Amino acid sequence: MSQQVDAILQQIEHLGEDDRVLLDQRLSELAEAKWQIEAKQARAIALDLGTDQQTIDKAVENVRYGS
16 A cells, blocks of 8 residues: 555544544545446447437446446
């Protein structure tokens, strides 16, 4: 692991409970925002290839939540 990652993990270990909760929330928000961007791009590609929205929704659901 890089020194930067180690330093960040040490800082996280020293956070109080409220800050840990806030960090978890922010990381979840960032992951969701990234997911939404990737899903939008994937839908656009699928639609360009002639795949209908119902098939796209099912594929997204399978990837996100398992089949």
